[in-house]
Amino acid sequence: MRVRAPAGHAAIVLAAGRGVRAGGTQPKQWCDLGSRPVLARALDAFAGFERVVLVVHEDDMGAAIAQFSGPVTIVTGGETRSASVLAGLTALEGQASHVLIHDGARPLTPAPVIQGVIDALEGGAIAAAPGLPVSDTLWRGEAGHVSDITPRDGLYRAQTPQGFRLPEILAAHRAHPEGATDDVALALKMGHPVAITEGSEDNLKITWPGDFTRAEKLLGGAVDIRLGNGFDVHAFGPGDHVWLCGVRIPHEAGLVGHSDADVGMHALTDAIYGALAEGDIGRHFPPSDPQWKGAASDIFLRHAIDLARAKGFRLANGDVTLICEAPKIGPHASAMQARLSEILQAEADRISVKATTSERLGFTGRGEGIAAIATASLIKG
Numbered sequence: 001m002r003v004r005a006p007a008g009h010a011a012i013v014l015a016a017g018r019g020v021r022a023g024g025t026q027p028k029q030w031c032d033l034g035s036r037p038v039l040a041r042a043l044d045a046f047a048g049f050e051r052v053v054l055v056v057h058e059d060d061m062g063a064a065i066a067q068f069s070g071p072v073t074i075v076t077g078g079e080t081r082s083a084s085v086l087a088g089l090t091a092l093e094g095q096a097s098h099v100l101i102h103d104g105a106r107p108l109t110p111a112p113v114i115q116g117v118i119d120a121l122e123g124g125a126i127a128a129a130p131g132l133p134v135s136d137t138l139w140r141g142e143a144g145h146v147s148d149i150t151p152r153d154g155l156y157r158a159q160t161p162q163g164f165r166l167p168e169i170l171a172a173h174r175a176h177p178e179g180a181t182d183d184v185a186l187a188l189k190m191g192h193p194v195a196i197t198e199g200s201e202d203n204l205k206i207t208w209p210g211d212f213t214r215a216e217k218l219l220g221g222a223v224d225i226r227l228g229n230g231f232d233v234h235a236f237g238p239g240d241h242v243w244l245c246g247v248r249i250p251h252e253a254g255l256v257g258h259s260d261a262d263v264g265m266h267a268l269t270d271a272i273y274g275a276l277a278e279g280d281i282g283r284h285f286p287p288s289d290p291q292w293k294g295a296a297s298d299i300f301l302r303h304a305i306d307l308a309r310a311k312g313f314r315l316a317n318g319d320v321t322l323i324c325e326a327p328k329i330g331p332h333a334s335a336m337q338a339r340l341s342e343i344l345q346a347e348a349d350r351i352s353v354k355a356t357t358s359e360r361l362g363f364t365g366r367g368e369g370i371a372a373i374a375t376a377s378l379i380k381g
């Protein structure tokens with residue numbers, strides 16, 4: 001489900017905290033969760049909003065501009081969460097009717113949670129925020145012992161995004177510079193009713209070190225993995241070298257093809273297109289088009305990986321098998337691996353190049369040409 005953000009609704013994503021409780025060498029929102037920063041994931045949820053204000057610590061301004069500028073307005077936060085919210089609200093003053101205020105430390109907010117807040121505001125609520133009814137018994141503890149039981153009826157765990165009419169929540173923050181642990185508290189101090197919308201257990205806030213493991217488990221359940229295969233053949237013809245996986249190898253014959261006939265790179269390119277359900281090289285670079293005559297095949301491979309990235313995927317690994325009697329591939333395999341990993345901008349240990357003969361059987365066995373098969377796996381996120 002995609003969030004439907006109405007015109008006039010803006011979002012503030014808070015990322016100016018230092019994440020002391022989570023520990024680590026950098027604030028939690030800048031740490032990777034499933035290979036993307038927590039903060040990038042938090043921002044993704046608001047991609048459908050016209051205006052998004054990202055509030056960061058002054059020390060992180062450079063990194064924020066490098067990674068997120070463009071659709072997002074970036075401002076410097078304050079000493080406390082409330083001070084950071086006020087910085088975000090001030091940047092939006094007069095520019096939106098409603099605002100959703102979200103913790104940048106909540107990377108997995110399901111779309112229905114955000115939509116529920118929007119719907120309540122659209123329905124006329126001044127303020128609305130997601131909560132989860134408390135389901136455990138609540139103790140008060142003193143010196144390691146239970147001293148009292150707090151009745152849990154009517155108690156909720158508050159989540160974000162918390163949504164408000166912008167003028168009202170801005171006035172609330174200005175009237176209460178002492179702040180509060182959330183924005184609902186300030187709306188209540190101003191006497192505004194706050195509608196409770198449906199929260200989600202998946203909408204966790206990374207607070208403690210163990211929360212990363214919980215979030216990774218949740219993410220793992222939703223991971224989108226694609227596999228593709230590719231197969232290609234080129235016949236030998238006149239020449240004194242072949243191109244295989246981007247490496248020029250002297251040989252007693254050349255390979256015949258419209259491009260440079262790099263059979264290994266073609267198979268890997270088709271594997272990536274296959275994983276994306278995007279056809280094959282012929283669809284993107286028609287052999288009938290004279291501009292690809294003699295082309296270096298890295299053009300095709302770069303196009304395939306760029307397409308994968310544009311669709312939000314990254315290469316998990318690629319594996320190419322060349323099938324021929326000659327030339328011998330072994331002495332060149334690591335150069336091929338290095339060249340492919342350079343083109344794909346992937347670590348070398350994600351790229352494999354190997355070879356086999358066909359035991360002198362068939363067209364490869366008779367030395368009439370070279371075949372290649374390849375597999376590529378892509379992961380979203």
Ligand SMILES: Nc1ccn([C@@H]2O[C@H](COP(=O)(O)OP(=O)(O)OP(=O)(O)O)[C@@H](O)[C@H]2O)c(=O)n1
Pocket residue numbers: 014015016017018019020021022027029055077078079080081082084085102103104105106205206207
């Ligand atoms: N001065 C602050 C403090 C907090 N936040 C943001 O508010 C959200 C919720 O705060 P919390 O989980 O408490 O984050 P930290 O303050 O970073 O954590 P800690 O208290 O452990 O240092 C986070 O996205 C955090 O970056 C902020 O923008 N400005």
Ligand SMILES: C[C@](O)(CO)[C@H](O)COP(=O)(O)O
Pocket residue numbers: 081103157158159160181182183205
């Ligand atoms: C706003 C909040 O996420 C709602 O649960 C929470 O109050 C923030 O708590 P913090 O630990 O003070 O950041």
